[in-house]
Amino acid sequence: MLREDGVMPTGTTLSALLTVSGGDAASACRGFFRQVHAHAVRLGLCSNAFVGSALVRAYQRCGDADAMFGVFEEIDEPDVVCWNVMIDACARSRRAWRAVEMLSRMCRGGGVADRFTLVSILKACSRGHDLGLGMQLHAWAWKIGSESETATCNALITMYLKCGGGVHSAANVFDGISEPNIISWTAMIAGLVQNGLAMEAAGFYKHMVRVGEKENDFCLTSVLSAFSNLASLEHGKMVHCRAVKSGFCFDTILGNAILDMYFKCGSSADAQFVFGAMQAHDVVSWTAMVVGYGRHGEARKAVECFRAMVDGGFKPDSITFLAVLSACSRGGIVDEGLNIFRCMAEDHGIKPDREHCACLVHLLGHAGRLNEAETLIRKMELQLDSFAWESLLSACGIHGEVELGKRSAGKVMELEPWKDGPYVLLSNMCAEQCQWREKETLRGRLDYSNVRKDAALSWFPVSEAN
């Protein structure tokens, strides 16, 4: 409209345009942001601090890091707000340490960091798991007198709980907040769950409800992960009810957490119901369904779900593929699994990593297609990793394939000589095939090398990973 009337937009107009069209689907706004950027270039407004910082924020929101750094460098004299916007954008990006680099550039240039800068650097610190830096930042908070300020404390709590600084330090910060808000409570609950303290997190939530703090969708998502970890269907259902009552249940992220909770608490029917009732799905929703069915041994349903997802135009990512492959592997659906593995690179452009390959080796191995499994490992150049070879070795044990078993065991011994597994598995295989002399040789090698078979403890809980 402005352009049609012959009126020239100013910097104010442009920065307003960039901030108005924000919200959730910022990646869809990329084209629009570029148009505004082009106008700014034409009008010579890129050096303007307001336009520049709005452009940085816009490109950060749609995930275009290159453009983000590009527009920042065009700003003439970045003020503290420009630096803060840029530092925060870095902290949210995949390369969080860039935030710290930016901070030092800012200080070298004579800029003075403030409490907004501090919060962003804390965020970067949490993502980088740097407790040492985090504690220095805590000291800095005291220095500038924001040690009991809510936003600063919230960021400090997250930092302590994500960087392994101990629950006690986080709780201390929480107790020192003059006015804790819902974010403070959520930071504690989420952090406790992440530290394996789901019971404490649940207790914290109860306490929060008792003091009358009003929960929101973010908070309920964290609470759900606590009850999922506790496999407490009853409490999970209660949270689901609260989400429905408060109208939060239309949120996709919360819906994902609810259906995940139902799977983890053993009710795939409820999970399916929630999935059906959700207003919108994303990749996470679909992946959670595939994962859930797979865990419940419903491999067919997992595959159907995967197919429906692709047909519906959703783009599966590497986690989705791992989920569907592992469902096939557990359910013994060999050819379907092979097909999906093939289309992963060919149709979806996702390069299989070691876990995908290990999954497929397991799938082929257990179906007795041992040579195909060996070919796969060699083709994928996974020699540097013994994981796939171990999987093949155990399949050889099941199918009595001594020769291939020896080759696989040899690979494991070569790559990770400290492991006792291959010696034990192989010697048992030789015993079953009555190759007694080989068995004794192997046992002898086990004794001479530094490898010792761990003593078996019949009462010791065996973890799934072994």
Add this chain to the structure above:
DNA sequence: ATAGGGTTAG
């Protein structure tokens, strides 16, 4: 006129 804290999938 531009800025802050918390969330989901193996």
